[in-house]
Amino acid sequence: SCGKIYDYRVSYNQFTVLRKERREQQLRAYENQQKQIQDTEDFIERFRYKATKAVQVQSRIKQLEKIERMEVDEEDNTALKLKFLPASQSGSYPVICEDVEKIYGKHLVFRNVNFTINRGEKVAFVGKNGEGKSTLVKCIMSEIDFGGKLTLGHNVQIGYFAQNQAQMLDESYTVFDTIDRVATGDIRLKIRDILGAFMFGGEASDKKVKVLSGGERTRLAMIKLLLEPVNFLILDEPTNHLDMRSKDVLKDAVRAFSGTVIVVSHDREFLDGLASKVYEFGGGHVKEHLGGIYDFLQTKKIENLNELNAVSPVMEPENKKKLSNADISLSIKQTYEVQKENNKKIKKLEKQVGDCETKIEKLETEIRETEHRMATPKGALDMGLYEQHQQLKHQLEKTVEEWEQLSVELERSAS
Ligand SMILES: Nc1ncnc2c1ncn2[C@@H]1O[C@H](COP(=O)(O)OP(=O)(O)O)[C@@H](O)[C@H]1O
Ligand SMILES: [Mg+2]
Structure with missing residues (x-):
C-alpha cells in the first residue's frame, strides 16, 4: 500500500560502505613501510661495525627515527566512502534567478542577479x-524575502547545509540520539553502522553534542543531511571545520552525487574538480564564470580564494596583481614539471641505491666464500684464488663508493 512505501522512503543504499577497500589500501601501504623499515634495520645491523660506512649507518639511523609510522584503522572505526543517493529527478532547471535583489535596510547586498542552474550542474x-x-542561498531556501523572481524547478528536493548548521544541533542530546530522532524506516537498524562510518564508532556515539569539536559537529550535521533523499544539495561552507580526511570523503560524495549542487566555499582544493561553474559575489553583483575553480583563479589572476578578500571585483583593473595569465599558467606548469622530474630522479636513485646494496651483499658473500676456500690447504696454494679475492675486494670498494655518492644525492633530492 501507499502507506508502506512512505514508511520505507529512506533507503540504506544512501550509504555505500567501502570500508574494506580503504582498509586494504592502508594495509598495503603499511606492509610496504614495514618492509622498508626492516631493510633499513638490516642495513644498519650489517654495516654497524664497519668504520668506512659509519656516516651511512648514522644517516640510516636518523632516517629510521624520522619515519612516521603508519597505522591501520581499527576494523570498525574506519572513514568510509559515503554516497548521497538522489531522490527522483527534478525538473531541468532547478533554479532560475531573474533580477533577484536583496536589501537590508539601506544596505544593498546584491541586485540584478540573473542566472539559471541546470539539472545536474555543480556550481x-x-x-x-x-x-x-x-543571503542568496537563504533566498533560494525561501528563508528570507527578496526582490525579483526566483523560480525553483519541478520536484526540487533540497538538502541544505547552512553555514551555521553545526551550531544548530541540540546540545543536550547525544550523538546517537541526534540521529535516532531523525532517522525513519529501515535505516533505523543501521544507525550504529552509519555513525561508525563517520568516525563516531563505539563510545563516541554516546558523547553529548555539547562536548563535540567543530569538526565532529559538522560531521554529525552532515549525517542528518544524508538521511533524506534529495536531488539538490546546497552546502554553505561545509568544510570549515573538517579535517583533510573528512573533506576528501565529503568531496568524493558530492562529486558522485548525480543531482544539482551549489557549494559556497573558500577552499580551492575542495572546489577543484567539483564545480564546473563559478559565481563570483562582489560589489553588489553576481558574475558567472564558466569553467572550474582554477580557470576562475587564473582569470582573476590570483592564486587562492582568500585573495578575493583583498580585491573587490569593481576595482579589479587597478588593484589586481601584476601577474599575467600566461605567467600563472607557466609557473603552475613549471612547478609541476620540476616536481615530476624530481620524483623521477628520486625513483631512479632509490633503485640505484638498492641495486648497489644487493651488489655489496653479493660481493661480501663471495669474498667470505673465497676466504674460506683460501683457508683450506689446497686453496692456500691457489694463486688464482688470491687474485680473485683481490679483485672482489676492489669491486666491493668501488661499489661502496658508488653507493655512498648515490645515497648522498638521494638524501639531497628527497629533502
Ligand atoms: N539579518 C540581517 N540583517 C541585516 N544585514 C544582514 C543580515 N544578514 C546578513 N546581513 C548582511 O548582508 C551581507 C551579506 O551577508 P552574507 O550573505 O552572510 O555574506 P557571505 O555569506 O557572502 O559572507 C553582509 O553585509 C551582512 O552583514
Ligand atoms: Mg556566508
Whole structure:
C-alpha cells in the first residue's frame, strides 16, 4: 500500500560502505613501510661495525627515527566512502534567478542577479565575506524575502547545509540520539553502522553534542543531511571545520552525487574538480564564470580564494596583481614539471641505491666464500684464488663508493 512505501522512503543504499577497500589500501601501504623499515634495520645491523660506512649507518639511523609510522584503522572505526543517493529527478532547471535583489535596510547586498542552474550542474559560490553568498542561498531556501523572481524547478528536493548548521544541533542530546530522532524506516537498524562510518564508532556515539569539536559537529550535521533523499544539495561552507580526511570523503560524495549542487566555499582544493561553474559575489553583483575553480583563479589572476578578500571585483583593473595569465599558467606548469622530474630522479636513485646494496651483499658473500676456500690447504696454494679475492675486494670498494655518492644525492633530492 501507499502507506508502506512512505514508511520505507529512506533507503540504506544512501550509504555505500567501502570500508574494506580503504582498509586494504592502508594495509598495503603499511606492509610496504614495514618492509622498508626492516631493510633499513638490516642495513644498519650489517654495516654497524664497519668504520668506512659509519656516516651511512648514522644517516640510516636518523632516517629510521624520522619515519612516521603508519597505522591501520581499527576494523570498525574506519572513514568510509559515503554516497548521497538522489531522490527522483527534478525538473531541468532547478533554479532560475531573474533580477533577484536583496536589501537590508539601506544596505544593498546584491541586485540584478540573473542566472539559471541546470539539472545536474555543480556550481560554486565564491567571494569575500559579507558579499551575500549565504543571503542568496537563504533566498533560494525561501528563508528570507527578496526582490525579483526566483523560480525553483519541478520536484526540487533540497538538502541544505547552512553555514551555521553545526551550531544548530541540540546540545543536550547525544550523538546517537541526534540521529535516532531523525532517522525513519529501515535505516533505523543501521544507525550504529552509519555513525561508525563517520568516525563516531563505539563510545563516541554516546558523547553529548555539547562536548563535540567543530569538526565532529559538522560531521554529525552532515549525517542528518544524508538521511533524506534529495536531488539538490546546497552546502554553505561545509568544510570549515573538517579535517583533510573528512573533506576528501565529503568531496568524493558530492562529486558522485548525480543531482544539482551549489557549494559556497573558500577552499580551492575542495572546489577543484567539483564545480564546473563559478559565481563570483562582489560589489553588489553576481558574475558567472564558466569553467572550474582554477580557470576562475587564473582569470582573476590570483592564486587562492582568500585573495578575493583583498580585491573587490569593481576595482579589479587597478588593484589586481601584476601577474599575467600566461605567467600563472607557466609557473603552475613549471612547478609541476620540476616536481615530476624530481620524483623521477628520486625513483631512479632509490633503485640505484638498492641495486648497489644487493651488489655489496653479493660481493661480501663471495669474498667470505673465497676466504674460506683460501683457508683450506689446497686453496692456500691457489694463486688464482688470491687474485680473485683481490679483485672482489676492489669491486666491493668501488661499489661502496658508488653507493655512498648515490645515497648522498638521494638524501639531497628527497629533502
Ligand atoms: N539579518 C540581517 N540583517 C541585516 N544585514 C544582514 C543580515 N544578514 C546578513 N546581513 C548582511 O548582508 C551581507 C551579506 O551577508 P552574507 O550573505 O552572510 O555574506 P557571505 O555569506 O557572502 O559572507 C553582509 O553585509 C551582512 O552583514
Ligand atoms: Mg556566508
